Amino acid sequence: MVGLNQQPMLPKLFEGVMPQEHHTKWVKCWEDKLTPWDRGGPSMALYDLIKDNPNEVIPLPxxxxxxxxLVPGCGRGHDVLLLSSLGYDxxxxxxSSHALEAAKENAEKALAEGLYKTKGNRRGTITWIAQDFFAEQWKDVQTPFDLIFDYTFFCALPPPMRPAWASRMKSLLSPGGRLICLEFPSEKKSSEPGPPWAAPPTEYLGYLSDPGAQPETDEHGGVIAEKTRSAMPSGLKRLVHIKPTRTHENGTEDGxxxxxxxxxxxxxx
Structure with missing residues (x-):
């Protein structure tokens, strides 16, 4: 499968587009069935993390x-189906409404084939939302959430939108809730064009420690590691940071x- 960071057409497609208009390009990609970022299955790194639940930091249903x-930028819904099988609603x-049509088809096919077997006492419900992540309110959706999973969503946003991403994540996370980030592409340089844009650990620390604020960055917009600071009282703190044993092929190099x-x-x- 061609990886998001190996697909040269995406940076070309988004070149010169204002950050606030990027969503129109993603919608067009779905309309044109151009989805090289799709992994074809769920994040086993997420499954392993919840199953192992180090120090019991993750609230289990x-x-x-x-x-x-919540899975923002869910695409075909692979991780939505995984979390549902673990009992989460x-x-x-x-x-993109086209993305959610594909997600519903994927869900119907996967469940008919017996994939995503229920791991706990119940299978969680699934609700599909065709909305802008940054919209202040979503129609008929009760927020906040006990768990949010971000994978290839953060890296799809140009760096100028990252303060708003962090602020929105904080507002969507319930008291006692957990934001889980599968950090990708962690070894890409900030000087390289996106999407996906570089997403090393310092990016998440820089933005989530003080949601809504702009951390100090280099000339390419990458967070300067030496300038990151501890979480502000109004920010998010990192409880766990590990390399998963298993992840998508796109997140590996030579094994x-x-x-x-x-x-x-x-x-x-």
Whole structure:
């Protein structure tokens, strides 16, 4: 499969487009069935993290305590289906209605084939949302969420939109909730064009530690590692940061895992 960071047509397609207008290009990609970023399956790094649940930092759903989850930029919904199989009531959000049509088809086919078997006492519900992630409110959707999973969403946003991404994530995360980021592409340089834009660990630290603020960056817009600071009282703090044992092929090179996976909580906890 051709990886998002190996697909030269995307940076060319987005070249010269104002950051606030990028969503129109993603919609057009779905309309044209141009989806080289699709992984064809769920994130096993996410599955392994929740299954292992280091230090029990992730709130797990149960019959007496159901939990909600959000997957922004869900595309064909692979990770939505995975989280549902783990018992979460999941909301798959995408700005493209064509993406959600593909997600519904994918869900119907996968469940008919017996994929995504229920791992707990119940299968969580699935709700598809055709909305702009940055919209202040979503129609008929109750927020915030107990778990949010970000993969190839952060890296799809140009750096000028990252402060708004962090601020929105904070507002969507419930007290006691967890934001999980599968960090990709972690070894790309900030000088290289996107999407995907470089997403090393310092980017997540720089933006999530003080949501809405602009951290110090280099001439290419990459966060300067030496200038990152501890989480502000109003920010998010990182609880877990590891290299997963398994990840998508696109997050590896010569068998070596490049991706990181991180877990974040409100710093006030």
């Amino acid at each position: 149960s019959e007496s305590a159901p939990k909600t989850a 999941v909301y798959g959000l995408d700005v 070596r895992v490049q991706d990181y996976i991180s877990v974040w909580a409100h710093a006030s906890e």
